[in-house]
Amino acid sequence: MKRILIALTLITAVFASATCTRRGGNCADPGGTIKIGVYGDLTGQTSSFGQSTKNGSQMAADEINASGGINGRQVQLIHEDDQGEPGKAATVVTKLINQDQVRALIGEVASSNSLAAAPHAQEGKVPMISPSSTNPKVTQVGDYIFRVCFIDPFQGEVMAKFAANSLKAKKAAILFDSNSDYSKGLVQFFKAAFTKLGGEIVTEKAYAQRDRDFTGQLTAIRDLKPDVIYVPGYYQEVGVIAKQTKQLGITAPLLGGDGWDSPQLWDLGGDSLNGSFISNHYSVDDPKPEIQDFVRRFKAKYNGTAPDALAALGYDAMMVLADAIKRANGTECAALRNAIATTKDYKGITGIISLNEERNAVKSAVVLELKNKQFVYKETIAP
């Protein structure tokens, strides 16, 4: 009995010490393979986001390793699934930091999940680069949190400019996802920019994630006869919204953001998506040779799947990180943080990436038109 007790105490002690290992003590570079944690929604509601990021970042890591690694050191990505839930994002990031001892983090796509995980990265002094969270609050968590995409004020403004200038819209209705920081952020900045350009917001209606019936909101919107309807949600709901919009006989175009970008969107919305517009980070159709070369490599690696913007951003996040590790000559936490923070004019797939003092990338956005199950390049709008 006594022996069992001693054994139990020992086991508890071992586990306690293992889980208590804080990063604070080992900021120093352990050398050898560089471990990087990538977390995202691999199985939840928006799993196409997580899968794209995973594929993009993994492709970057494979290319880095194939060409001899970073300063001769190989990169190992550890992918974790948070099922698209903020609580789980915090859990997997804690695991990546404490148990796997990763030197940096890439993730998440959805701003709500990045916001839940970022405090843990900040506390552990593990630099985190979000590939595609556009809500401004994300990088405000702390000086170890970065992103390689533009932010919502810009994305909301781009669509407002496009609606007012290119579509000559006077009246806009808004239908947004009340569960998402991303959606609420876009609405806020769209509204400000659209009214400043002389437009009028006729109504704002909300829905909840997992809603499957939007006819109530859409009927109310229809009677106000808006010229455009701004729906900055995620593809899961947007697909259904597009279908029910057409069922109710609404012809005003739907406008959205990068949350629409998923091959899944077409299965849900089909032809009812024709004539909608979204703002996005890049376009697969962009004729620039480096983009076309990236698209070709990606398709060759992943059975002909075209890289959506989230895959391209996952790739860029990994490449920016690799570039910083190279310049920092290792992964000592403060040195790596400073190297990422001073990223300037990095030529990424999604544009030229320079981080500003708020640790956000400043770059242009594209407007895409949805036509016959394609995102067709329409115009580029600079910051």
Added chain:
Amino acid sequence: MDTFVQQLINGLNIGAIYALIALGYTMVYGILRLINFAHGDIYMVGAFAGYFIALKLGLGPSWGGLLFVLIGSMVVAAIFGMVIERFAYRPVRKYARMTTLITAIGVSLLLENLFVALFGGQGRGFPQLINDTTFPLFGNAAISKSQILIFAVSIALMVILQWIIFKTKVGTAMRAVSFNLNSAKLMGINTDAIIMFTFALGSALAAAGGVLTAQYSPTIDPLMGITTGLKAFVAAVLGGIGNIPGAVLGGLLIGVAETMVVGYGSNIGIQSTYRDAVAFAILILVLLIRPSGILGTTVQEKV
């Protein structure tokens, strides 16, 4: 006026789906005094069954294909219902009612997580089995083909159900079992078979609801049954649980109530996202004011 009519159509539409599911809750409660919390997940199973049938057969938009998918998914769900009754509920039937209730919650979680494990948590687009067109009524009001379909199929199914319960032998047996299980057994009724049949019937109706919803809003996922199932349960309680016309009435009322909150709530300061809260507010009110439900009576015929 046309807006109001449109919202009414929208509301009756989801209401009809709630009614189809509520019928299953009410029938099982009538016979076993069991709240089958896995019933909402049977609705999800039905939608997935329809999805795979349509996909495997490569069905495009056609009435024949739709009918085939509808009936096929109802059969699959009926089998699921019977298997669950036989292997989860029957072994614990003789124990306290709390035991069966907890078993039902367990079955519900099992189905949800099993489907997440098998097919992933992501929503999938449901194949379009009808070419949806919209018919204008008056003013701005319009009704779409998939909406007409929901009304037509649910009314037809409810008529068939009424016929089964009141005009057939098995229906008579169901009513007998709902009055008194032991006496029914003494009269020579195979109560186990009748209970199983009730589960099959309820599950088939829920599956029809699943396929019809998927036609209307083309996305299905393993957790789609949770909220819808809970609202259908509230509908059953509102109408008077154990009462069949009550389940239909309750379903339609909940559907219309939540749509009206979405459409007009903002006029009185209620956000459109409170739609789910409405069902539960109604539940609380019913339990406070009239616990037996609108059509429920203290001495009632329960099937």
